Amino acid sequence: MSRSNTWENLDWITILVYLFLIVAGWLNIYSAAYVENAGSVINIDSQYGKQMIWIVFSLILGFFVLVSDSKFFVSFSYVLYGITILLLIAVLFFGREVNASKSWFVIGGFAFQPAELAKLGTALAVARIISSHGFNFNKYKKLLSLLLVILLPVVLIFLQNDAGSAIVYAVFILPFFREGMSGLILFFGVFFALIFILSIVVEPIVLLILIIAAAMLTVLILRRKWSDILYALVLNGSLFLLFWLLVFLAKDSQPDSYFILLYSSLLSSGILLVYGFFLKLKQVIVICGIFLASVLFSLTVDYAFDNMLQSHQQSRINHLLGVEFDPLGSGYNVNQSKIAIGSGGLMGKGFLNGTQTKYDFVPEQSTDFIFCTVGEEWGFVGTSLVVLAFVFLLIRLIIIAERQRSVFSRVFGYSVASILFFHFSINIGMTIGLAPVVGIPLPFFSYGGSSLWGFTLLIFILLKLDTNRREQLH
Amino acid sequence: MDSYSKRKNIVILIFVLVGMAFIFKLFSLQILDKKYKNIATRNVLREVVNYPSRGLIYDRNKQLMVYNQAAYDLMAIPREIGTFDTLRLCSMLGIHPENLNRELQKAKQYSWYRPSIIARQISPENYAVLQEHMYHYPGFYFQTRTLRRYAYNVGAHVLGYVGEVNRNMLNSDSYYLMGDYYGVTGLENTYETYMRGEKGASFFLVDVHNRVKGTYDKGRLNVQPIKGKDLVTTLDVQLQQYGELLMNNKSGSVVAIEPSTGEILALVTSPTYQPEEMVGRNRSDNFPKLAADTLLPLYNRAVRAMYPPGSTFKMINALIALQEKAITPRTRFMCNHGYHIGSFSMRCTHDHEFTLTPSIARSCNAYYAHAFRRTLEAPQFRNVREGYEKWQEHVLSFGFSQKISKEFSEELSGLIPDANYYQERVFPHSRWRALPIISLSIGQGEIMTTPLQMANYAAILANRGYYYTPHLVKEIEDETIDNEFVSRHYTTIDSIYFDLILDGMEHVMSVEHRGTGAGSFVPGISILGKTGTAENPHGADHSTFIAFAPRDSPQIAIAVYVENGKWGSTFAAPIASLMIEMYLKGLIQPSRKNLEKRMLESNLLFPDEPGFVKVE
Structure with a gap:
């Protein structure tokens, strides 16, 4: 394992995309911070100057990773994981509170966020467990240790009151899926997470109609018979009318459509369930079962949220889901973000010519909402280029992961791709109104050293492992 | 794998x-x-309108009459207003919080995006203090505006006043924004489009806190305001001022015109108000009082009051009679203490025969009854109706029964009835005869004229048969004035007939000829005039007088009405003679100081105040 081997096997394509994103990111931070400082004399070399230092350090860090030994990351994965966990604990005691989150170490003028490194430690530990001899998703003992490895940083980060960074860990479901976890878990995980979010975010009747529509669609896809849909609709519709009339006659007032629809659809799916049992129609049973489960689940979430949680807990969950603190009325931040991006047009307003981002219409314009600067100054050309570069990088990382002989490297590769994907999709999604407002950075773009170092280490460790892709690293 | x-x-x-x-x-x-x-763009662009200064107004001798003074209006854009300390703002502005809230409410009703005026004409001291604190009040800013100031506090009805645009103006002319000023009446209104100038605009970039961050696009879009055009009026401000003094405590009107141009030298209406009373905040206090005043100070009598012309109309009847060959200069008519036909009588004061010239000098009614009847019954007409139609045509050519000025939107046209009018009212069942309408011969009856028309009539006599449209504007900066103002309008009377009439008018002022206006004779000036008494069914008759001077190359033609002044010779003729003397000589000669004093002090309106003259 010579040094020359490292440079020969190095995936330069990934390095190039990485460099492109870093440079583009710095230019946008420069632009976002440029005018902000034009008015005041102090902090003249603030954000873009500091970011330049972070970038230089990142490159040095990347270089050291490349000249190190791959086996180090495998052997010391638990140790590295342990160190990041210790940092997470330490920050609870010695950290400084910023924006109500106690997640920063402040040394001198520089702040450091251990949660950004914890993702790396967790990815290494996860790769180590899954690659360990005889690991199988059916072996509960191994599975339990895997879940504990993930839950430990999640709990610690939650304790820091930094929910955004904690939910990133949900994305480990993707490497698990790749390594053989049941597809149903991915499906139901996503499905019930969706219902959980929707029960809090949207009106109950909208959600109920959505669930009914989804069930009908599933029936259509699985049974391919329009008549089934018709029967179900007739059944539900007539029950609905019957209930409506009964309530109307009994109370002599306009009945609440939501409850009528709820009871009629619950009853009709119950009837269909019994019908399915008698005729042994497996698909009908499954669909009705899932339907009943999801409706009851959403009712439970609703009830629990409204009656069992205290208001600060409610607002914390709202915060988590993006139904959050909004100083100027509902959706102000996202709206301003969309205005900034939308006003860029095809070609953008040009470098340093953005007005929405410069003049503080967009919140957090150099960190969480940095994509607005891209949109406003570089237009659709710039935004689509950035999106394409990210998707290209993600696919490249998957390709790299798939060519590994070592399971450890593959799992780690998937973890890197998934973590980047989560940040990419939630961050950009939030700026264009497709995802809830969760305060997590856009990799390589958002201002901040910790996240840049975290992502750099993730990528360069993978690239280092990749230089030994033909070797079994255990 | x-x-x-x-x-x-x-x-x-x-x-x-x-x-x-x-x-x-x-x-x-x-x-x-x-x-x-x-x-x-809306997020970051703040358009500030730069108001041009309104055009100045000068008198005919380039003396400044109307100018501008800076004032500051507090503006607000409701959408951009954040939370702010209402009480503090109010105390700095010196207004009541209720007023502020009411104005904000009004602003929101008008538009969330466009600026509205919240407080008007803030004093420079308050402005200086407030400006320091404006960053506390996003959505508010100052607009520099101008107020009208008057070098001579006269000519209110001519100049008009400036006020805030109303909703109709906003809808019909996109130039105006809420709170803009425009000329509501008078010259300010007529020449609004010239005097308002062109607005400029500055575009600023503002941040989310409404702080100005710089100019937009390096100021390339900024437009400098273009100042409004100055107006040189035809008024002689000293004459106008003197006219208003003479008409003080009297109700009526004085209109003086330069015959050779149609330029209005003075246009006095009384009672009136002072232009300053209608400026800015004053207006809201004064307007209701003026509007409620029973003496109608807001009523522009010079162009709206309609009186019968009375005996001053005798010249036009003589001219028509001459033109229609109904009389000659030597035609004689008997005055037998009046004109008597059958049971009909029109009273007069003489008992001898008259030829044309003395009939004017001594204002003989009988002469004109005869002449008028002869005119209508002249052989060239098939019947009296046709004669009347011809008579009316001649009268209309003198500018009567029509709005002759283009500059007063409120002008009334007066009335010279057409033949159908009498057909329906006087001769519905009978054939046309001259006798039932014989009072037209001495300017009474149904005919109505305005002081402006009478002054124009005097100018026509001075010009021997033509007039220029009476007008108030001599020059508009860098513009040419209406072509109408420099074209002659000829009457239907040949100019050869005029000198006979002018002889009579000259004798009016002559003691030797026992003229009716001899008391107002001005030594050294040949004034040609005619007294009149306009019948007033509501009270004492109106004193009227028309005149021009001098006879050759006349410089001033004038019409004076003094309501309830009875005889033309008692008030109207002296006032006209003083105006003419003042205009031509620049002073009143010592021998006439008593007359001047009497006129200045005469009070026909307020019985409880000094100088009251009771006219029976």
């Missing part, structure tokens, strides 16, 4: 789908949806 490797495709699919979703959404946000561009 491992059984799940195909799952990589699902993971890649998820990445690609999310990427595609983003690109579609970005495409729709950035390319398809155009609204974000506008919103972004």
Whole structure:
């Protein structure tokens, strides 16, 4: 394992995309911070100057990773994981509170966020467990240790009151899926997470109609018979009318459509369930079962949220889901973000010519909402280029992961791709109104050293492992 | 190698789908949806209107009459107003919080995006203090405006006043924004489009806290305001001032015209108000009082009051009679204490025969009854109606029964009835005869004229048969005035007939000829005039007088009405003679100081105040 081997096997394509994103990111931070400082004399070399230092350090860090030994990351994965966990604990005691989150170490003028490194430690530990001899998703003992490895940083980060960074860990479901976890878990995980979010975010009747529509669609896809849909609709519709009339006659007032629809659809799916049992129609049973489960689940979430949680807990969950603190009325931040991006047009307003981002219409314009600067100054050309570069990088990382002989490297590769994907999709999604407002950075773009170092280490460790892709690293 | 490797495709699919979703959404946000561009511009652009200074107004001798003074209005754009300390703002402005809230409410009703005036004409001291604190009040800013000031506090009805635009103006002319000023009446209104100038605009970039961050696009879009055009009026401000003094405590009007140009030298209406009373905050206090005044100070009598012309109309009847060959200069008519036919009598004061010239000097009614009847019954007409139609045609050519000025939107036209009018009212069942309408011969009856028309009539006599449209504007900066103002309008009377009439008018002022206006004779000036008494069914008759001077190359023609002044010779003739003397000589000669004093002090309106003259 010579040094020359490292440079020969190095995936330069990934390095190039990485460099492109870093440079583009710095230019946008420069632009976002440029005018902000034009008015005041102090902090003249603030954000873009500091970011330049972070970038230089990142490159040095990347270089050291490349000249190190791959086996180090495998052997010391638990140790590295342990160190990041210790940092997470330490920050609870010695950290400084910023924006109500106690997640920063402040040394001198520089702040450091251990949660950004914890993702790396967790990815290494996860790769180590899954690659360990005889690991199988059916072996509960191994599975339990895997879940504990993930839950430990999640709990610690939650304790820091930094929910955004904690939910990133949900994305480990993707490497698990790749390594053989049941597809149903991915499906139901996503499905019930969706219902959980929707029960809090949207009106109950909208959600109920959505669930009914989804069930009908599933029936259509699985049974391919329009008549089934018709029967179900007739059944539900007539029950609905019957209930409506009964309530109307009994109370002599306009009945609440939501409850009528709820009871009629619950009853009709119950009837269909019994019908399915008698005729042994497996698909009908499954669909009705899932339907009943999801409706009851959403009712439970609703009830629990409204009656069992205290208001600060409610607002914390709202915060988590993006139904959050909004100083100027509902959706102000996202709206301003969309205005900034939308006003860029095809070609953008040009470098340093953005007005929405410069003049503080967009919140957090150099960190969480940095994509607005891209949109406003570089237009659709710039935004689509950035999106394409990210998707290209993600696919490249998957390709790299798939060519590994070592399971450890593959799992780690998937973890890197998934973590980047989560940040990419939630961050950009939030700026264009497709995802809830969760305060997590856009990799390589958002201002901040910790996240840049975290992502750099993730990528360069993978690239280092990749230089030994033909070797079994255990 | 491992059984799940195909799952990589699902993971890649998820990445690609999310990427595609983003690109579609970005495409729709950035390319398809155009609204974000506008919103972004609205977010950061603050347009500040730079108001041009309104055109100045000078008198005919280039003396400044109307100028501007800076004032500051507090403006607000409701959408941009944040939370602010209402009480503090109010105390700095010196207004009541209730007023502030009411104005804000009004502003919101008008528009959330366009600026409205919240407080008007803030003093420079308050402005200086407030300006320091404006960053506490996002959505508020100052607008520099100008107020009208008057070097001579006269000519209110001529100059008109400036006020805030109303909703109709806002809807009909896009030039105006809420709170803009425009000329509401008078010259300010007539020449609004010249005097208002062109607004400029400055575009500033503001941040989310409404702080100005710089000029937009390096100020390339900024437009400098273009100042309004100055107006040189035809008024002689000293004469106007003197006229208003003479008419003090009297109700009526004085209109003086330069015959050779049609330029109005003075246009006095009384009672009147002072222009300053209608400026800015004063107006809201004064307007209701003026509007409620029973003496109608807001009523422009010079162009709206309609009186019968009385004996001053005798010249036109003589001219028509001459033109229609109904009389000659030597034609004689008997005055037998009046004109008597059968049971009909028109009273007069003489008992001898008259020829034309003395009939004017001594204002003989009988002469004109005879002459008028002869005119209508002249052989060239098939019947009296046709004669009347011809008579009316001649009268209309003198500018009567029509709005002759283009500069007063409120002008009334007066009335010279047409033949159908009498057909219906006087001769519905009988044939036309001259006798029932014989009072037209001495300017009484149904005919109505305005002081402006009478002054124009005097100018026609001075010009021997033509007039220029009476007008108030001599020059508009860099513009040419209406062509109408420099073209002659000829009457239907040949100029050869005029000198006979002018002889009579000259004798009016002559003691030797026992003229009716001899008391107002001005040594050294040949004034040609005619007294009149306009019948007033509501009280004492109106004193009227028309005149011009001098006879050769006349410089001033004048009409004076003094309501309830009875005889033309008692008030109207002295006032006209003083005006003429003042205009031509620049002073009143010592021998006439008593007359001047009497006129200045005469009070026909307020019985409880000094100088009251009771006229029976």
